[in-house]
Amino acid sequence: MRQFVLKRFCYSLLSLFLLSVTIFFFVRVTGDPATLLTEPGASEADIAAIHQKFGLDRPLVVQYVLFMTSLFRGDLGQSFYYQTPVMDLYWSRLPHSLLLAAVAMAFSLIIGIPSGIIAAVRIGSFWDSVGKVFALLGLSLPSFFIGLLMILLFSVYLGWLPSSGSGTPLHVIMPAFALGWYFAAAHMRLTRSSMLEVLGSEYIKLARLKGLPQRLVIAKHAFKNALIPVLTLAGINLVLMINVAVIVETVFAWPGIGRLLYEGISFRDFPVVQGVVILGGAMIVAVNLLVDIVYAVIDPRIRLGS
Amino acid sequence: MTSNETARSVLSRTPLTRRDALSMGAMAAAAAIGGRDARAASGKLIWGVHVSIAPSWLDPAETNGLVTPYMLLYAVHDGIAKPMPGQLYAPGLASSWQASEDGLTYEFVLRDGAVFHNGEPVTAEDVRYSFQRYRGTDHAPLHDRVDSVDAPDARHVRFRLKSAWPDFLAFYTQSTGAGWVVPKKYVEKVGEDAFKMSPVGAGPYKFVSYKPGIELVLEAFDGYWRKKPSVQQLVMKVIPDEATRLAALKRGEIDIAYSIRGELAEELRQSPGLALKPVVIHGTFYLYFPEQFDAASPWHDPRVRLAASLALDRPSINQALTLGYSHLTGASIFPEGFEFYWQPPAPKYDPEQAKQLLSAAGYPKGFNAGFFFCDSSYSNLAEAVLNNLGEVGIRVQLRPVERAAFIKGYAEKSFKNIIMNGTGAFGNVATRLASLAVKGGAFVYGSYPDIDALFPQQAAELNHDKRAAILQQMQQMVHERTMFVPIWQLGFINGIGPRVAESSFGKISGYPYTAPYDELAIKGA
Numbered sequence: 117m118r119q120f121v122l123k124r125f126c127y128s129l130l131s132l133f134l135l136s137v138t139i140f141f142f143v144r145v146t147g148d149p150a151t152l153l154t155e156p157g158a159s160e161a162d163i164a165a166i167h168q169k170f171g172l173d174r175p176l177v178v179q180y181v182l183f184m185t186s187l188f189r190g191d192l193g194q195s196f197y198y199q200t201p202v203m204d205l206y207w208s209r210l211p212h213s214l215l216l217a218a219v220a221m222a223f224s225l226i227i228g229i230p231s232g233i234i235a236a237v238r239i240g241s242f243w244d245s246v247g248k249v250f251a252l253l254g255l256s257l258p259s260f261f262i263g264l265l266m267i268l269l270f271s272v273y274l275g276w277l278p279s280s281g282s283g284t285p286l287h288v289i290m291p292a293f294a295l296g297w298y299f300a301a302a303h304m305r306l307t308r309s310s311m312l313e314v315l316g317s318e319y320i321k322l323a324r325l326k327g328l329p330q331r332l333v334i335a336k337h338a339f340k341n342a343l344i345p346v347l348t349l350a351g352i353n354l355v356l357m358i359n360v361a362v363i364v365e366t367v368f369a370w371p372g373i374g375r376l377l378y379e380g381i382s383f384r385d386f387p388v389v390q391g392v393v394i395l396g397g398a399m400i401v402a403v404n405l406l407v408d409i410v411y412a413v414i415d416p417r418i419r420l421g422s
Numbered sequence: 423m424t425s426n427e428t429a430r431s432v433l434s435r436t437p438l439t440r441r442d443a444l445s446m447g448a449m450a451a452a453a454a455i456g457g458r459d460a461r462a463a464s465g466k467l468i469w470g471v472h473v474s475i476a477p478s479w480l481d482p483a484e485t486n487g488l489v490t491p492y493m494l495l496y497a498v499h500d501g502i503a504k505p506m507p508g509q510l511y512a513p514g515l516a517s518s519w520q521a522s523e524d525g526l527t528y529e530f531v532l533r534d535g536a537v538f539h540n541g542e543p544v545t546a547e548d549v550r551y552s553f554q555r556y557r558g559t560d561h562a563p564l565h566d567r568v569d570s571v572d573a574p575d576a577r578h579v580r581f582r583l584k585s586a587w588p589d590f591l592a593f594y595t596q597s598t599g600a601g602w603v604v605p606k607k608y609v610e611k612v613g614e615d616a617f618k619m620s621p622v623g624a625g626p627y628k629f630v631s632y633k634p635g636i637e638l639v640l641e642a643f644d645g646y647w648r649k650k651p652s653v654q655q656l657v658m659k660v661i662p663d664e665a666t667r668l669a670a671l672k673r674g675e676i677d678i679a680y681s682i683r684g685e686l687a688e689e690l691r692q693s694p695g696l697a698l699k700p701v702v703i704h705g706t707f708y709l710y711f712p713e714q715f716d717a718a719s720p721w722h723d724p725r726v727r728l729a730a731s732l733a734l735d736r737p738s739i740n741q742a743l744t745l746g747y748s749h750l751t752g753a754s755i756f757p758e759g760f761e762f763y764w765q766p767p768a769p770k771y772d773p774e775q776a777k778q779l780l781s782a783a784g785y786p787k788g789f790n791a792g793f794f795f796c797d798s799s800y801s802n803l804a805e806a807v808l809n810n811l812g813e814v815g816i817r818v819q820l821r822p823v824e825r826a827a828f829i830k831g832y833a834e835k836s837f838k839n840i841i842m843n844g845t846g847a848f849g850n851v852a853t854r855l856a857s858l859a860v861k862g863g864a865f866v867y868g869s870y871p872d873i874d875a876l877f878p879q880q881a882a883e884l885n886h887d888k889r890a891a892i893l894q895q896m897q898q899m900v901h902e903r904t905m906f907v908p909i910w911q912l913g914f915i916n917g918i919g920p921r922v923a924e925s926s927f928g929k930i931s932g933y934p935y936t937a938p939y940d941e942l943a944i945k946g947a
Contacts, residue, residue, distance in 0.1 A: 279669040
């Protein structure tokens with residue numbers, strides 16, 4: 117078991133290293149941030165001063181080594197645009213993203229799981245079709261479109277909810293719905309297929325042969341086993357919701373990490389983009405590592421097979 | 423319509439159960455509480471700002487030559503002199519100034535009673551310090567040309583130039599942030615980085631709080647020399663999405679929304695209680711033909727360039743994209759209101775004459791003009807323009823380029839055929855000529871020797887009228903050769919809500935935002 121964990125841990129570190137290399141060089145392909153921080157036609161001296169200020173005049177390899185050295189000290193650098201430590205920016209936005217992700221996740225599970233179960237239990241029925249349409253719309257409609265429609269309906273026409281920003285429970289409703297619908301659809305589809313697989317298994321047939329009522333078969337025997345892959349996916353999705361809700365947070369002016377990433381990309385703020393991507397990547401790697409370990413604990417075949 | 427009215431009207435039209443009615447009532451009550459929260463604060467104005475506010479905008483020393491930082495500078499800081507309503511060089515912290523006859527010395531007299539937000543008086547030493555501390559755009563030419571800055575006493579500042587420089591005031595008070603004054607003692611005490619996060623200035627509003635990328639809060643400064651502001655608190659919320667800004671304005675969550683364009687602007691115009699506030703800014707849009715200096719190119723023939731100008735249906739484009747609020751001055755790269763501006767004849771739309779000119783130039787069936795490069799954020803304007811060009815036979819392929827790459831490509835002279843650009847840079851006619859039209863300019867692909875020859879003459883001319891005459895002659899030459907095809911001077915459209923009595927939009931010529939801030943007013947307050 118220890119060897120398994122050690123091996124997975126090394127893979128995780130390697131993933132993070134590769135991520136750091138990729139994001140560091142990718143952001144620099146996008147162009148020179150100095151051109152966005154100065155007026156059009158700024159003098160070469162002004163451009164050079166900006167390069168020097170942010171260390172962009174040094175060779176790329178030197179910049180990378182400095183970046184990694186700082187990273188190991190827990191320092192993600194200083195934002196070019198906000199001139200504030202990236203870590204401070206990240207921590208100031210994280211609570212908002214956690215709140216949004218938690219509500220969106222709750223919404224996606226509350227909607228996705230029951231509708232997936234109903235669709236599986238009543239396969240081919242009207243409710244199954246409704247579920248399919250719901251999933252199709254959720255997966256295909258862009259979240260900015262849903263967001264704008266919601267603003268128009270609930271904010272402008274009905275006047276029920278604030279259009280943007282944060283601060284009250286009412287503010288979180290629309291962004292959470294817009295963000296959660298896509299994931300609700302994904303959870304619904306996985307719940308449905310997982311339930312169908314479980315419902316076709318031998319032990320469910322046995323339970324039915326024993327004369328257990330349908331509700332008990334579904335709730336006690338089928339649902340519990342069908343839930344495992346859904347919750348695994350939900351864990352990964354939660355991390356995605358925290359880190360990459362770029363469009364939803366921008367449309368609703370929600371002060372989260374996704375919007376920070378959008379701002380970083382817009383201003384070619386390399387330290388911000390690198391920081392958000394690496395911290396997001398670290399979260400995903402950590403969740404995956406945790407899932408691997410839990411699986412290995414539950415199922416010895418996994419660790420022995422490895 | 424209020425939330426409660428909305429609920430009532432829905433209830434009257436739809437058969438509802440008691441449970442529905444109760445839940446709707448609860449939602450309406452919740453919305454009413456939210457609505458009160460957004461509207462109740464009397465003495466507070468809230469902006470929906472279209473760009474992320476950077477802390478460097480709170481420090482005049484880092485002014486980058488773009489107009490956006492002035493959105494905050496006008497609120498928190500004050501300058502020696504600055505553009506104000508009706509005046510290009512309005513006295514600010516300096517009550518007066520005088521240039522010596524030889525143009526080598528400028529002496530400023532500071533205003534009595536001007537104080538910083540921390541209560542300390544604005545002194546000549548602060549002015550000197552702010553000038554020397556300035557490190558933003560064009561700091562090098564400004565510092566290089568100034569030999570010394572002396573503060574003989576607390577109220578007098580004397581600048582000695584190395585040689586006569588007629589544009590000294592333009593650079594010192596307009597195109598750079600060097601003339602905006604910060605308190606020396608405070609900056610030295612807190613340090614450069616801390617100053618940006620907690621600035622102290624001498625403007626009408628003092629800093630309260632800043633959340634990077636989210637919002638900035640300012641409070642009225644009673645000790646402002648010009649006027650005591652009547653609005654107690656200003657909140658600038660960053661709302662990047664245009665449609666969301668408009669929704670927030672409609673709901674009364676914000677009072678002022680910057681930058682609402684096209685169809686959304688039309689919707690704003692038709693929304694009861696809201697008002698459009700278009701401002702014609704110093705952003706001039708034009709077509710440029712880099713190959714006009716190549717004898718083998720069709721663009722070398724001035725008739726072809728004039729045909730391109732005659733092909734443009736500017737009024738229709740203006741109506742469609744900016745609701746008719748852009749100005750069709752015909753002045754290509756020079757905005758109305760700039761010092762030394764010369765008004766050319768109004769641009770004409772005459773596709774038939776354009777075809778005749780093309781025919782006379784040897785292109786009776788038009789020609790394939792290659793690529794049409796533009797900043798991708800103005801692709802809608804580019805599409806309209808190239809449709810017009812196509813109608814007279816000038817066939818081009820659109821090449822929209824991301825903004826930073828576009829500026830880089832334009833400056834590095836890597837584009838060809840046709841370039842559509844817009845520039846809102848500060849300065850005067852001479853600075854526009856320097857960067858766009860005469861030899862050596864950052865965006866100049868070629869030039870005309872006779873125009874080039876006039877440029878140093880105007881730069882050395884200390885007599886204002888004579889200098890104006892030279893610069894007007896140069897503008898006329900640029901116009902007559904159709905060196906650039908004018909499109910428009912952009913109408914920047916904003917919106918205000920029903921609570922705003924005075925928004926200050928459009929008071930300062932060419933300035934897109936709300937200023938002076940001390941003139942803002944709320945209805946009934």
